[in-house]
Amino acid sequence: MDTSVVSESIAAHPEIFAIALLVLGFIVARLASFAVGHALASLDRRMARVTTSDTSILSPRLITLTRAFVFWLVLILAVALAARVLGVGGDTESLNDQFIRFLPQALVAFAIVVTAHLAGLLAANILVQLNDNIAADSLGPRLLHGTVVAIGLVMGLQHVGVNISFITQLLLLLVAIAGGGLMLAFALGARRHVANLLARNEVNRLQIGERIRVDNVEGAIVEIYLTAVDVATEQGVVSIPASRFAESNVLRIRAESTDDQD
Incomplete structure (x- = not known):
């Protein structure tokens, strides 16, 4: 079919094409949401076998939130495209184009954060498996998971073009404070042991x-x-x-x- 014929058909009946975009967007959003949920559930089972864990690595709430995010992101993208076809917005057409370009970047940024969350959970679980003296809910695994998630969050914000210089400095400050607190606690706990060694x-x-x-x-x-x-x-x-x-x-x-x- 000639491209000009399609363009003329859209120009003659933009509302029909907009409705078709909305319906198609809804279907794609449902399929994408289902695919993401199925992929995360399958990944959870694989990670549970790798880490020999009896509990789920990914919480059902996280999978539900991820599915909802993907569904609404695709649906909003379809609405933005339909509004562009109808010419809604007038002078805000450039803003609409920017929003359409931003949505895929936001999806990739969200995927980066979710991947960092999974990597942090896997690293924390491996740490617990390697050392029987470390509990799963202790400070070490939580700090490791939080560090990996913070790195993923910074990468996600950088992907969408957010100036992360202040956030990076803040994270470094928090890590320094946490590290200093850990060293102080270790020093206080080891004081008696060091005194015993010095009295040898x-x-x-x-x-x-x-x-x-x-x-x-x-x-x-x-x-x-x-x-x-x-x-x-x-x-x-x-x-x-x-x-x-x-x-x-x-x-x-x-x-x-x-x-x-x-």
């Missing part, structure tokens, strides 16, 4: 079987560890941290004084 020289002067008194604990040494000393008392075995030997006065009881008491 005091512990090296002791011997197994030697009788000592540290504060109100008195007894014979039964075991010497890297950061603690086990002392047998009348009540039982007491574990004394190595730092106590550097902070307190240690009395090393001689054998003859013990014999005199007997």
Whole structure:
């Protein structure tokens, strides 16, 4: 069919062509929404097999929101095309064209964010699988997932032409604050352990079987560890941290004084 004939038909009956665009857009939107939902559900099953997880990696709510986003995005694109055919808007025709060009970019940006979300979930799940001591809802997996999603969000905004310099600086600031908080918490938690390691020289002067008194604990040494000393008392075995030997006065009881008491 000649292109001029099609153009003349559209010009003669634009409302019919606009209605056809709306109907076609609705059908395509439903099909695209169904295809995206099916693809995400299939991807969820594959990721569950890879990560050996009993629960769904992708929540049903996320799949529903993604399907709704794709449906309305395609439908709005069809409405914009129909409005362009009808000549609605007058002076805003250039704005309508910009909006039509923006919608595919928004779809790609949304796909980038969803992909980052999936990659973050997969990375967090792999981290949990590699270390049995890390819980799925602990800070480490959440921080890893949030970092990957933040990177995807920045890439998505950059794709649609948003100036992300301020957002990038803000994310770097938040990461620095979070990292500083983690280092502070680690330092506070490791303070006692470091103190025990530094007091190792005091512990090296002791011997197994030697009788000592540290504060109100008195007894014979039964075991010497890297950061603690086990002392047998009348009540039982007491574990004394190595730092106590550097902070307190240690009395090393001689054998003859013990014999005199007997």
